[in-house]
Amino acid sequence: MRLSKSSALVLLVFLAACAHKPSDKAENLTYVGLADSKNSFVRTVAPKDGKCPTVQFAKAPGEVDVLPMQEAKFDSTTVCEANLPEGTKTVIVGERQISIPESPKRIIIFGDTGCRLKGNYFQDCNNPNEWPFARIVKAIDKENADLIVHVGDYHYRETCNDPVKCAPFKDTLGYGYRAWEADFIAPATSLLQAKPFVFIRGNHEDCQRAHEGFSKLLTPLGENSCPQFQETRYTSFGNMLMVNFDNATLSDQKLDPKSPEMAVWRAHYRKMVNTINSRPETEVWLMVHRPIWGLAPNWNGPAAVLPVNLNMQTLTKEMPLPKKVKFVFAGHIHNTQISTGNHPVHVVMGEGGTALDYYDAATRRLIPAGFTVLPSNHGYMVLDKDAQGKWIGTVKGYEGQTNFVCSLEDPKMPCDAPVKSEVKK
């Protein structure tokens, strides 16, 4: 269907007026995942036995077309899906629209969002203080962001041993849609239906765990098998390139650099570096799940800070990241930390809702120079440019309150608290 220019303009004005109305209903939820220009996608999670809605897209005012959706299944749920045509500026569903930014000015990063239920490990998913992911989403709804990046680990509801404590959650355990709905789709609905996402794969979405839901809900179409790693995705925003490099299944234990497994990862990594070098964009943000220069506290023994990930460090020593890689963003460790030094500014942002990683006083004394590990608090990071064109990362808590302002391009003193100045969009 193609609308006349005048009626399309009226429609767009009307849609703009109606945009950003959050809903708590996870029915007919339509969202956008950005990848390469040919592999960005739109999906709709339809009600059980529901029909696919009419989804439209616009490349310019007056050029509104219907997007043909294919019907697929995940578990017992209908998932309607389509590739997003190249050059799409707006995705339109009923009264809602999702704008695809040409050059995002405000970007939200968070990760590690699900509620951890595994064996004897119990996080109370019904307590919004213990699992505040829905509160974080509500805070982000108000940020007027252009783009949302989830750095992986969406799904945490695997098993639960205690028959009393686990009773409220027994229907949402495992790797089917109900667990995905409870852990991610339902609490993130208002954000998913309003903003485009870049979805990074976490190790919780590996081939032994929640890969099926990740493939069917959050990856480009046609990737329904479970690869060791997905193809690297390159999303271009004018002069800025966002690179989605899947290292979800790369062990945190050091591998023999001469092993066949490392040879596979080396090829994956080098292909990415060579592609970045061949691209015209001059500012690159690298998105991974497992950090390259992260520090994890030692959970099982004396105080220590453990480098994560040693294999990624091996690869970057062999073949350094290109100079135009300005930032690396990661999750996996459940706190906020910034590492600077002889590599791009490296940010871990893994405080999106799951149980936090804490550093006790003895562990904090071991943190080496060049690392800033902030006090652990659930929340997210807002990235804006300041008046000098430098990116500022504001670390916010689950009520949207500013906890730290990090001058990410100033390696000497990356984070200040309390706030000295507000960053205006």
Ligand SMILES: [Fe+2]
């Ligand atoms: Fe992880």
